[in-house]
Amino acid sequence: MSPTSSLASEPVSPSAPVVSSQRLSAADCGQFQITGFELPSDQEHRLRTMGLYEGQSLEVLRRSDPVIFKVAGARMALARAIAGGVHVASANGG
Amino acid sequence: MNLPIVDSVEPQRPTATLPSSPAKTIALIGNPNVGKTSLFNRLTNLLAKTSNFAGTTIERRVGSLRFSRSAGTPPQPQIRVVDLPGVYSLDGTTLEETVTREYLDGVRSDAKIPLPDALVVVVDATNLQRSLFISRQALELGKPTIVAVNLHDVAARRGIEIDCEGLSRELGCPVVAVSARSGTGIEQLESLVLDATGESAATATVPECSSCSACPYAQGHQWAASVAAGNSRRRFVASAEWTDRLDRWMTNPWLGPVAFVAVMLFLFSLVFWLAQYPMEWLDGGFGGLAEVVGGVLPEGDLQSLVTDGVIAGLGGVLVFLPQIMILFFVLTLLEDSGYLSRAVVVVDRWMRRVGLPGQAFVPLLTAHACAIPAIMSTRTIADRRDRLVSIMVIPLMTCSARLPVYTMIAAMLFPQQALYAGLMFAGAYFLGMIAAFLMALVFKWSILPGQPAPLILDLPPYRMPSLVNALRTAWDRGWAFIRDAGTIILLISLAIWALSTYPKPSEDQLLSQMAAVQASESAVTLSSDADIDRLRSQLQQEHSALGRIGKVVQPVFAPLGFDWKTSVGVMASFAAREVVVSTLSILYGMGEDPGDEEIASLHTRLRTATTADGVRVFDTATSVALLVFFVLAMQCLPTQAVTKKETGSWKWAAFQFGYMSVLAYVGAFAARHLILALGIA
Numbered sequence: 117m118s119p120t121s122s123l124a125s126e127p128v129s130p131s132a133p134v135v136s137s138q139r140l141s142a143a144d145c146g147q148f149q150i151t152g153f154e155l156p157s158d159q160e161h162r163l164r165t166m167g168l169y170e171g172q173s174l175e176v177l178r179r180s181d182p183v184i185f186k187v188a189g190a191r192m193a194l195a196r197a198i199a200g201g202v203h204v205a206s207a208n209g210g
Numbered sequence: 211m212n213l214p215i216v217d218s219v220e221p222q223r224p225t226a227t228l229p230s231s232p233a234k235t236i237a238l239i240g241n242p243n244v245g246k247t248s249l250f251n252r253l254t255n256l257l258a259k260t261s262n263f264a265g266t267t268i269e270r271r272v273g274s275l276r277f278s279r280s281a282g283t284p285p286q287p288q289i290r291v292v293d294l295p296g297v298y299s300l301d302g303t304t305l306e307e308t309v310t311r312e313y314l315d316g317v318r319s320d321a322k323i324p325l326p327d328a329l330v331v332v333v334d335a336t337n338l339q340r341s342l343f344i345s346r347q348a349l350e351l352g353k354p355t356i357v358a359v360n361l362h363d364v365a366a367r368r369g370i371e372i373d374c375e376g377l378s379r380e381l382g383c384p385v386v387a388v389s390a391r392s393g394t395g396i397e398q399l400e401s402l403v404l405d406a407t408g409e410s411a412a413t414a415t416v417p418e419c420s421s422c423s424a425c426p427y428a429q430g431h432q433w434a435a436s437v438a439a440g441n442s443r444r445r446f447v448a449s450a451e452w453t454d455r456l457d458r459w460m461t462n463p464w465l466g467p468v469a470f471v472a473v474m475l476f477l478f479s480l481v482f483w484l485a486q487y488p489m490e491w492l493d494g495g496f497g498g499l500a501e502v503v504g505g506v507l508p509e510g511d512l513q514s515l516v517t518d519g520v521i522a523g524l525g526g527v528l529v530f531l532p533q534i535m536i537l538f539f540v541l542t543l544l545e546d547s548g549y550l551s552r553a554v555v556v557v558d559r560w561m562r563r564v565g566l567p568g569q570a571f572v573p574l575l576t577a578h579a580c581a582i583p584a585i586m587s588t589r590t591i592a593d594r595r596d597r598l599v600s601i602m603v604i605p606l607m608t609c610s611a612r613l614p615v616y617t618m619i620a621a622m623l624f625p626q627q628a629l630y631a632g633l634m635f636a637g638a639y640f641l642g643m644i645a646a647f648l649m650a651l652v653f654k655w656s657i658l659p660g661q662p663a664p665l666i667l668d669l670p671p672y673r674m675p676s677l678v679n680a681l682r683t684a685w686d687r688g689w690a691f692i693r694d695a696g697t698i699i700l701l702i703s704l705a706i707w708a709l710s711t712y713p714k715p716s717e718d719q720l721l722s723q724m725a726a727v728q729a730s731e732s733a734v735t736l737s738s739d740a741d742i743d744r745l746r747s748q749l750q751q752e753h754s755a756l757g758r759i760g761k762v763v764q765p766v767f768a769p770l771g772f773d774w775k776t777s778v779g780v781m782a783s784f785a786a787r788e789v790v791v792s793t794l795s796i797l798y799g800m801g802e803d804p805g806d807e808e809i810a811s812l813h814t815r816l817r818t819a820t821t822a823d824g825v826r827v828f829d830t831a832t833s834v835a836l837l838v839f840f841v842l843a844m845q846c847l848p849t850q851a852v853t854k855k856e857t858g859s860w861k862w863a864a865f866q867f868g869y870m871s872v873l874a875y876v877g878a879f880a881a882r883h884l885i886l887a888l889g890i891a
């Protein structure tokens with residue numbers, strides 16, 4: 117599957133340094149940092165207990181539904197619906 | 211319906227401050243999959259009892275610490291060990307986290323599990339960063355605390371070294387490296403437990419810089435990460451991790467489902483293949499037992515009660531045990547290996563479309579052995595709506611109690627045509643699954659609206675599972691089945707026996723009826739004593755409460771093509787579906803307990819049975835209607851009882867019964883008329 121096929125509305129240009137935050141559901145494979153949440157409070161709380169918080173870095177392994185990523189040394193799967201409420205920014209500017 | 215086992219005879223523990231307090235209690239806490247249960251099994255030598263926290267479906271295990279030290283040491287004090295559910299934090303909002311917190315706060319402690327005197331926080335040596343987070347919250351509770359760094363063996367293989375002394379200094383509590391698998395460090399842990407539960411135990415102090423409450427999670431995790439980084443190092447970088455490599459295949463959108471289907475097919479064949487032997491032994495054993503006992507007891511009601519009621523009932527309970535235990539054995543191996551959570555990832559996307567969460571797939575799988583443990587295992591589904599939908603559709607899956615019925619119908623439809631019979635079986639399984647998914651969809655649109663809770667799932671690393679743990683779980687599940695369902699199944703068997711035995715016709719009635727039968731049906735020749743006995747039990751059955759009910763309800767089933775005998779069989783099978791085979795066998799004049807040869811002749815008899823006007827009773831249309839009916843109908847009172855218990859209300863059990871009965875009736879009606887319309891003979 118082409119990495120951008122399902123998300124035509126959010127163009128991801130690999131060459132431009134991504135400074136603005138994007139949704140985890142739209143993130144390509146690679147390193148990111150969490151910049152914020154936009155989720156019902158119980159889901160946000162749940163993610164926080166599992167080690168997801170602002171400034172935490174994570175590595176997206178598979179951008180399917182669910183999104184699979186590594187965080188705090190562990191692997192997690194998050195439904196797209198939730199990953200859409202996690203904002204991330206590319207960890208390295210290029 | 212808990213039977214009082216070991217626990218209730220334990221004396222109520224006096225308050226914890228009394229010096230004479232007989233037993234101390236320690237609790238194991240930690241993230242899921244760090245090896246708490248394995249460690250618990252080590253410490254208690256597998257002698258433990260699983261139960262639920264009162265009023266919840268959250269399980270806990272309690273056992274006594276068995277010291278592994280050599281004999282000769284002074285008598286060890288009694289220490290109770292409690293295995294708690296895996297949690298990520300002590301202030302979380304999931305049911306597990308709430309129950310764990312309430313237990314540690316003393317709200318949920320009781321005589322069986324008093325408030326712990328000391329805590330053992332289990333952390334994962336291969337991922338300290340993640341698992342240390344909760345240890346800080348545990349230390350804040352101010353109890354004597356020990357941190358057990360488990361999975362030491364795996365860490366060592368991966369070149370991870372952990373500085374326990376350094377950790378101990380930073381955490382301010384004893385730290386010990388252990389391996390629940392190899393036993394390393396267990397003795398040390400035991401002596402630390404002794405110290406921690408002793409008179410002069412040091413209570414934990416909160417590690418520094420935890421006063422910041424503005425951002426507790428970020429701060430806690432950062433603290434955990436820095437402590438972890440400061441006290442562990444990698445001697446070498448292990449070559450590409452297994453987990454990464456395997457996950458590339460297992461969670462791949464295309465290969466994942468293929469691997470999933472392969473694993474499930476393998477699991478199914480293994481379970482069914484392995485279980486057939488013990489099931490045959492049990493069947494044979496109970497048959498033999500009934501014969502022996504029947505020979506000893508004088509003929510009459512008591513003999514009939516013991517052999518047809520009690521022994522047959524017990525056999526009916528125990529015959530399901532092999533499949534249930536083997537299934538849970540294999541499932542636990544799969545779960546501990548880490549594959550099961552990948553399977554959830556694969557199926558979640560598809561199951562979500564019909565309103566079922568991915569986690570429901572394990573219960574749905576289990577339902578192919580028996581709906582009862584399947585409904586019990588929906589406890590892992592946190593969301594109530596999701597859990598209810600799962601429970602409602604689980605009994606549509608083909609359980610092993612349906613197999614004798616399918617076998618009977620296959621013989622009526624396809625005598626000596628193994629291929630078609632096999633296809634019919636596959637079709638019946640498939641029909642059950644499709645019906646389950648369709649009904650889940652209907653519920654989503656109607657009474658249980660909403661989306662299944664979105665997936666938040668930890669994918670633990672792949673690990674070699676432990677046979678001991680799996681055996682332990684299989685035993686637990688088997689025992690829970692006997693405890694929760696066994697008594698009900700037995701009671702129901704007795705009730706059916708009574709209903710099909712009483713009231714009895716008087717001897718005069720019998721004789722005149724037998725004479726009437728002989729006069730009217732020239733086909734019936736009563737050549738031998740056995741034939742006379744058969745006719746006798748046939749007439750008795752007809753006279754019994756069950757027979758009368760069957761005759762009364764026959765008009766209801768007439769549109770499906772069922773005659774009154776079949777209707778009696780169907781009515782009897784509403785308590786337990788496999789009963790239909792023995793009931794039909796009696797009604798079509800085969801005697802009570804058909805053996806293998808008699809089964810074959812039962813099938814012939816059923817196939818060739820005709821009504822008074824010479825029409826075949828079980829023509830193709832009726833047979834198919836019967837099959838569809840048995841695939842879809844809720845014919846198992848024990849399942850109903852478990853549904854009531856797990857949903858907390860008879861309303862859901864009644865609803866389940868109602869919708870499945872309607873579905874079965876409509877399905878059977880449609881199938882019959884479709885076949886008649888197509889003109890298939």
Ligand SMILES: Nc1nc2c(ncn2[C@@H]2O[C@H](COP(=O)(O)OP(=O)(O)O)[C@@H](O)[C@H]2O)c(=O)[nH]1
Pocket residue numbers: 240241242243244245246247248249296360361362363364388389390391392545546547673674675676679
């Ligand atoms: N190699 C190894 N495997 C372990 C150890 N402890 C637990 N495991 C495995 O880790 C998995 C999870 O263990 P379990 O006891 O169920 O963890 P829990 O969820 O914390 O109760 C199982 O496959 C265990 O066999 C250990 O010390 N060494």
Ligand SMILES: [Mg+2]
Pocket residue numbers: 246247248296
């Ligand atoms: Mg466990």
